[in-house]
Amino acid sequence: xxxxxxxxxxxxxxxxxxxxxxxxxxxxxQSNHASTQYLIxxxxxxxxKWNNGSIICLELGNEKSLKRWIKKLxxxxxxxxxxxxxxxxxxxTAIAALSCGEIFHGIPLINGEx
Numbered sequence: 247x248x249x250x251x252x253x254x255x256x257x258x259x260x261x262x263x264x265x266x267x268x269x270x271x272x273x274x275x276q277s278n279h280a281s282t283q284y285l286i287x288x289x290x291x292x293x294x295k296w297n298n299g300s301i302i303c304l305e306l307g308n309e310k311s312l313k314r315w316i317k318k319l320x321x322x323x324x325x326x327x328x329x330x331x332x333x334x335x336x337x338x339t340a341i342a343a344l345s346c347g348e349i350f351h352g353i354p355l356i357n358g359e360x
Contacts, residue, residue, distance in 0.1 A: 256346040259300040260284060263315055263353060264340040266305045272339070273356050276329060277303045280340035284327040288344070291325065296344055304353040312338045319343055 262277040281301055285292060306315075312328070319326045319341070326343040330336040 257299060258295050258344050258346055259302050260296060260342055261302045261304060261345055261347060261350050262340055262342045263304045263306060263312060263350075264356060265308050265312060267308045268339065270356070273303070273305060276331065276340035277301075277342075277356065279329040279331075280327060280342035283329050284325075284342035284344065287327045288325055292344060302347065302350070303356045304350060305356045306353055309337050309339075312341055316341060318349070322349060324349065 260281050262280045264273040264276045264280070268276065306312075316326065316328065316338075324343050324345055326341050328338050328341045331339040
């Protein structure tokens with residue numbers, strides 16, 4: 247029987263990607279909307295996988311960038327949820343997915359600059 251060390255286990259985290267072209271406050275709010283929507287859409291799928299663990303908040307580009315990432319998630323069979331902001335003509339403002347994170351490598355964390 248193979249022994250697995252704790253540091254070898256890859257934990258799943260909720261990753262959110264928000265648009266870089268919105269304010270810092272909007273990034274935080276939209277990221278929360280997307281992660282909450284993910285939990286609504288994919289429960290009980292998340293039971294025992296996430297357990298209120300880490301949420302990693304990333305940012306890039308604009309709505310077009312998010313649409314490209316949606317296709318990438320679909321092509322890699324990764325469940326996701328998106329959030330459309332009613333106050334922005336129902337544009338996609340954030341997406342969320344549960345993942346070990348390799349696919350998100352290279353996307354910067356949210357910062358306060360627009």
